[in-house]
Amino acid sequence: MRLGRYETLQPIASGGMAVVHLARALGAGGFERLVAIKAMHQHIACEPEFVAMFLDEARLAARIRHPNVVATIDVQEDPLFLVMEYIEGPSLYLVLRELRKQGVLMDQSVALRVVLDTLTGLHAAHEQTGADGAPLEIVHRDVTPHNVLMGVDGIARITDFGVARAASRLSSTRGGQVKGKLSYMAPEQFHGNPVDRRVDVYAAGAVLYEILAGGPLFAADSEAALMGAIIRGVTVPLCETERRVPREISDVCMRALEVKPSRRFATAAELADALEDAAVRAGLAIATPRSVSHIVKRLAVHEPPPAITSPTSLRDIPMPAPSGSGQRQPPLPPAPPSKDPEQSPSQSTNIGTLASPTSAPAPREKSAWKLVVGIAMVIGVGLGLGVYFVTKTDRFVTTTEPITEAPTATGAAQPSPTDSAVVAVSSSAPAATPSAPAVDASAPAIDSSASAAASASSQPAPTNTAPGRPPTTGGGRQPGGSATNFRPDGL
Numbered sequence: 001m002r003l004g005r006y007e008t009l010q011p012i013a014s015g016g017m018a019v020v021h022l023a024r025a026l027g028a029g030g031f032e033r034l035v036a037i038k039a040m041h042q043h044i045a046c047e048p049e050f051v052a053m054f055l056d057e058a059r060l061a062a063r064i065r066h067p068n069v070v071a072t073i074d075v076q077e078d079p080l081f082l083v084m085e086y087i088e089g090p091s092l093y094l095v096l097r098e099l100r101k102q103g104v105l106m107d108q109s110v111a112l113r114v115v116l117d118t119l120t121g122l123h124a125a126h127e128q129t130g131a132d133g134a135p136l137e138i139v140h141r142d143v144t145p146h147n148v149l150m151g152v153d154g155i156a157r158i159t160d161f162g163v164a165r166a167a168s169r170l171s172s173t174r175g176g177q178v179k180g181k182l183s184y185m186a187p188e189q190f191h192g193n194p195v196d197r198r199v200d201v202y203a204a205g206a207v208l209y210e211i212l213a214g215g216p217l218f219a220a221d222s223e224a225a226l227m228g229a230i231i232r233g234v235t236v237p238l239c240e241t242e243r244r245v246p247r248e249i250s251d252v253c254m255r256a257l258e259v260k261p262s263r264r265f266a267t268a269a270e271l272a273d274a275l276e277d278a279a280v281r282a283g284l285a286i287a288t289p290r291s292v293s294h295i296v297k298r299l300a301v302h303e304p305p306p307a308i309t310s311p312t313s314l315r316d317i318p319m320p321a322p323s324g325s326g327q328r329q330p331p332l333p334p335a336p337p338s339k340d341p342e343q344s345p346s347q348s349t350n351i352g353t354l355a356s357p358t359s360a361p362a363p364r365e366k367s368a369w370k371l372v373v374g375i376a377m378v379i380g381v382g383l384g385l386g387v388y389f390v391t392k393t394d395r396f397v398t399t400t401e402p403i404t405e406a407p408t409a410t411g412a413a414q415p416s417p418t419d420s421a422v423v424a425v426s427s428s429a430p431a432a433t434p435s436a437p438a439v440d441a442s443a444p445a446i447d448s449s450a451s452a453a454a455s456a457s458s459q460p461a462p463t464n465t466a467p468g469r470p471p472t473t474g475g476g477r478q479p480g481g482s483a484t485n486f487r488p489d490g491l
Helices: 048-063 092-102 108-126 198-213 223-232 247-256 268-281 289-299 363-395 417-423 448-458
Strands: 006-014 018-027 031-040 072-076 081-085 148-150 156-158 313-315 353-355
Touching: 006 031, 018 081, 031 048, 048 072, 048 081, 092 148, 092 198, 092 289, 108 148, 108 156, 108 198, 108 268, 108 289, 198 247, 198 268, 247 268
Parallel strands: none
Antiparallel strands: 006 018, 018 031, 031 081, 072 081, 148 156
């Protein structure tokens, strides 16, 4: 589906408010980039409250620029959708689900690396300020394994600020309305008390507990029972639930899960520092991004993106040369052949010219060739007509010089080949001789030159041919007619 300069390829995730598609951004010069497009579900796209939340997410997330936060690149309307950085890799939820299927736990060093990356991104969001330098007081409120992406580059990133709270948020939460996933919500959220960044610290502790223990923090048969368990708090330490977890790591996790916010770590950065110190004291190495990347690729629980080049790719118009340079841009090369058989070459766009792999050169080059050929044809036709008229005029020019009668010799002299070509007459018309009968009195008078020409048939006529011009004909008489100039071809 085409959305302006973006083209969706396939859905990759879906939530309660929106669906996320893998897409590509098209630009000048054959530019293509994979992106993630988040579009609202149709049944809530016309609700003003959800539209306001969606726009708030774009506004807040676009301000956060950090390697551990999925960047928001653009927002478009009609239809409304967000354009986000595409992270190749699965969510933490998919990784944990696959490990549970295999009956194994995530390596503790990898677990620490993922949680530390998440905490670093959260702290960057919490510390974000507005244009005036005042803190935005952003609270994510939905830190869950679903919203932590594990990239194939070995870096974990926090995403989805759809229900984030901020002091400058345009939309507001209805009184008593709870936002977020119950299993990762802090107790104070159920009481309707004001929330701050410490609810994200609690949620990060719940994620750490689930990774190391191999299961969720609380399990209950109903939402009411689950809420009651959260309000009461955790009663069994992590190191007793999963004995392979060092006590130092367990103590840090349990402090993050305190029921009272005042007893938790004040910031995500404090929790991250405490985890690093505990790992050192426990003699536990924290995995490198390279090790995390190896785990992600080995599990292979995500679908790799398709080839970025498809049968239809945007072809740009060559950029003009700098002013005054006098240089012309070289023509564009033809589009490369496609390797993706699933894409249709008939897809259309409303932002530029698409060229198929077998298309001719760029339209501008083709138009230039048409212009050159047209000009050449016009010049050729003009030259041909000019030569034709000049030649025809020369062929009809008659001589104006008198033909001098040669001395009469005894017997008729044989004309030369040249003379034959000039003065030869049709075999059906007898040549004029001095003894020819007089012409009819009604015939027009002929001048002396014509009379002289009549007696010249027995003598070689002088040629009156200029260099480069056809020979002129001599005078003669047609039977029963007047003297005339004629040509051998009968013209």
